[in-house]
Each structure stands twice: as C-alpha cells, then as structure tokens.
Amino acid sequence: MCKDSKIHSFLQQLPKCEHHVHLEGCLTPELMFSLAARNGVTLPDPDTRPEFSSAEALYERYEHFTSLDDFLSYYFIGMSVLKQKDDYEALAWEYFQKAHADGVHHAEVFFDPQEHINRGVPYETVVMGFKAGCQRAEREYGMTTKLILCFVKHLPASDASKVFDLAWERGDFELGGALHGIGASSSEVGPPKDMFKEIYATAHSKGVQRTAHAGEEGDPSYIIAALDAYKSQRIDHGIRLIDSPSLMERVVQEEILLTVCPVSNIKLRCFDHISQVPIRMFLDAGVKFSINSDDPAYFGGFILHNYCAVQEAFGLSVTEWRTIALNSIQGSWVEQDRKLEMENRVHEHIQKHQA
Ligand code: HPA
Numbered sequence: 001m002c003k004d005s006k007i008h009s010f011l012q013q014l015p016k017c018e019h020h021v022h023l024e025g026c027l028t029p030e031l032m033f034s035l036a037a038r039n040g041v042t043l044p045d046p047d048t049r050p051e052f053s054s055a056e057a058l059y060e061r062y063e064h065f066t067s068l069d070d071f072l073s074y075y076f077i078g079m080s081v082l083k084q085k086d087d088y089e090a091l092a093w094e095y096f097q098k099a100h101a102d103g104v105h106h107a108e109v110f111f112d113p114q115e116h117i118n119r120g121v122p123y124e125t126v127v128m129g130f131k132a133g134c135q136r137a138e139r140e141y142g143m144t145t146k147l148i149l150c151f152v153k154h155l156p157a158s159d160a161s162k163v164f165d166l167a168w169e170r171g172d173f174e175l176g177g178a179l180h181g182i183g184a185s186s187s188e189v190g191p192p193k194d195m196f197k198e199i200y201a202t203a204h205s206k207g208v209q210r211t212a213h214a215g216e217e218g219d220p221s222y223i224i225a226a227l228d229a230y231k232s233q234r235i236d237h238g239i240r241l242i243d244s245p246s247l248m249e250r251v252v253q254e255e256i257l258l259t260v261c262p263v264s265n266i267k268l269r270c271f272d273h274i275s276q277v278p279i280r281m282f283l284d285a286g287v288k289f290s291i292n293s294d295d296p297a298y299f300g301g302f303i304l305h306n307y308c309a310v311q312e313a314f315g316l317s318v319t320e321w322r323t324i325a326l327n328s329i330q331g332s333w334v335e336q337d338r339k340l341e342m343e344n345r346v347h348e349h350i351q352k353h354q355a
C-alpha cells in the first residue's frame with residue numbers, strides 16, 4: 001500500500017506485465033494445509049517443527065528467512081501437497097485472481113516440473129492443471145499468459161534434460177502449445193553455473209525462448225554464464241550487476257531485461273532495505289527491468305506490493321513509471337499486436353492520471 005492514495009490507485013491501475021513469479025511460490029499456508037488434508041500428505045510434525053502447527057506459525061517463520069536456501073527448504077516442502085490436476089489449477093487460479101486485482105495484463109509464470117515428477121506426479125498432470133488455470137485467466141480476465149518451464153539447479157541436469165525432451169516431444173513448445181520458454185532456478189551458489197548448457201543450446205537451436213535466474217546471491221560471473229552459456233534473453237533478478245559496471249554496460253547494449261523482485265531481495269537478505277535495490281541506478285544507467293513478486297505467498301505480497309515498496313523507497317515520477325511499464329511490455333514474450341495494445345493502455349492510463 002502506498003501512503004498516498006492517489007499514487008496507490010495510479011500504480012494499481014498501471015497496466016503491468018509480470019515475468020518472474022513461481023506458481024509454487026503462490027501457495028499460501030491456508031491452501032497448503034487444505035491440500036495436505038485433502039491429499040493425505042504429511043507435512044513436518046508440529047512437535048518437532050512448530051512452524052508447521054498453523055498458517056499463522058508458518059507466516060511468522062516466513063518473516064525470518066536467512067537466505068535463498070533457507071527459503072527454498074520451505075518452498076519445496078510446501079509444494080509437496082500438490083497432487084492432482086485440480087490442485088495445480090486452483091493454485092494458478094488463486095495467483096491470477098490476485099494478479100488481475102493488482103493490474104496485471106500479461107503474466108509469464110514459472111513452474112518446477114522436476115520436483116513434482118520426483119514425487120510421482122506425472123508431468124502431464126502438472127502442465128494440464130497449470131494450463132487450465134492460465135486458460136481461465138485468459139477467458140475471464142482477458143489476460144495473456146505464458147508458462148515457463150524452470151529447471152532446478154539442486155537436481156541433476158540429466159533429469160532436467162529428460163523433462164525438456166518430454167515437453168519437446170509432446171509439442172508443448174509449439175505455437176499454441178502449453179509452454180513458451182525455459183528458465184533455471186533454485187540454489188544459485190554451489191551448482192555449476194552452466195549446468196544446463198546443453199539443454200539451453202538445444203532450446204536455442206529449436207527457437208525456444210530462454211531466461212535464467214542469475215546474480216541473485218551469486219556474483220556477476222553467474223550473469224555472464226547465463227548470457228554466454230545459455231544465450232539467455234532475460235536475467236531473473238540480476239541485481240549483482242551492481243558489482244560490474246562493464247557487465248552493466250553490456251546488459252544495456254544488448255537490451256537484456258532484468259526481472260527484478262525487490263521484496264524478495266529483502267526477505268532473502270540480498271539487501272537490508274528496498275532503498276538499496278538498484279532501481280535508481282538501473283533507471284539512470286538505462287538498464288531495462290520489470291518489477292515482480294517472485295514467491296508472493298512466502299514474501300508477504302503480490303506484484304502491487306512490490307510496486308508500492310519501490311515507490312515508497314524511491315519516489316519515482318510518472319515518467320519513470322511509464323518507462324518501467326513500457327520496458328516490461330517490450331521485454332515480454334508476446335505477439336507484437338498485444339504489445340501495441342498494452343502500450344496504448346499505458347499511454348491512456350497516464351493521460352487520464354495527468355488530466
Ligand atoms: O528467488 C528464487 N531464486 C531461485 N530460485 C527460486 N525458486 C523460487 N524462488 C526462487
């Protein structure tokens with residue numbers, strides 16, 4: 001919530017594109033407990049892990065993440081309650097309702113199939129459930145949506161390769177298919193920086209869109225690996241770019257979009273305060289970025305919460321918000337007509353605000 005109600009409503013209605021949200025990161029404790037009961041999934045015992053005694057206790061624990069890996073340990077337990085197609089659809093639909101209320105017009109959402117497959121949930125169940133949620137958002141809200149298949153770095157690259165091959169053979173990356181690109185996430189520092197190099201090279205040769213988490217906790221060399229070894233078209237997070245002026249210059253020249261997640265960066269202790277997230281530096285340097293929620297059910301707020309946090313910390317002008325909105329549209333993996341339509345909506349919204 002922005003302190004100024006006029007600015008709050010300006011930001012709420014500003015047409016947004018979200019490029020960095022993990023559907024599994026939209027699983028609220030309430031939905032987690034209800035799906036665990038319905039599916040007979042055992043969550044950690046509250047006697048030994050009191051944080052799993054209630055939704056309130058989990059929310060309390062979520063206030064104290066110490067690092068990306070600390071958060072991920074909760075995120076991977078949470079998603080274990082997802083079993084049936086309806087669970088996946090319900091989770092996606094909960095996200096899209098929040099996103100719509102926050103002024104999202106176009107959403108490109110991540111999911112982690114390897115984790116579900118490893119628990120015995122068929123790939124098809126996951127994709128069909130999430131896809132049904134996307135289709136409902138398109139039908140009921142006129143949103144455009146894209147599903148991005150994320151590989152997780154804490155599991156073997158050979159597993160990721162099998163998932164990619166399966167998705168490719170099913171035609172999921174074809175026009176009208178369920179998927180629109182690949183990403184890479186989970187623990188950053190530790191696994192090899194270029195562990196999915198072969199998959200990304202295949203994806204590139206087949207014309208599949210590519211993004212990758214890099215430079216969240218890892219130094220700029222992780223961003224370089226994503227650009228060089230993965231030919232990544234976007235960088236998810238990318239905040240450690242602040243440690244390399246020459247790389248920042250390259251990102252500007254190559255018009256790489258960073259999908260920045262300010263509240264996530266605070267919750268996972270990348271920075272102490274939002275004012276340290278390099279929003280001002282990126283705007284001044286001409287680095288293109290979008291603002292995103294990452295794992296909103298774990299970090300205490302959806303996309304508008306991130307927009308407001310940025311506004312409170314930086315006091316951006318309407319012109320700067322226009323730049324952010326237009327760069328977000330330009331960096332989206334969506335047809336040119338749709339980009340033009342969204343750009344027009346941004347201009348109309350700003351004119352109305354200034355009238
Ligand atoms: O912020 C993140 N970073 C890496 N992996 C993730 N998976 C969910 N959220 C994240």
Ligand SMILES: [Zn+2]
Nearest residue numbers: 185213236294
């Ligand atoms: Zn992420």
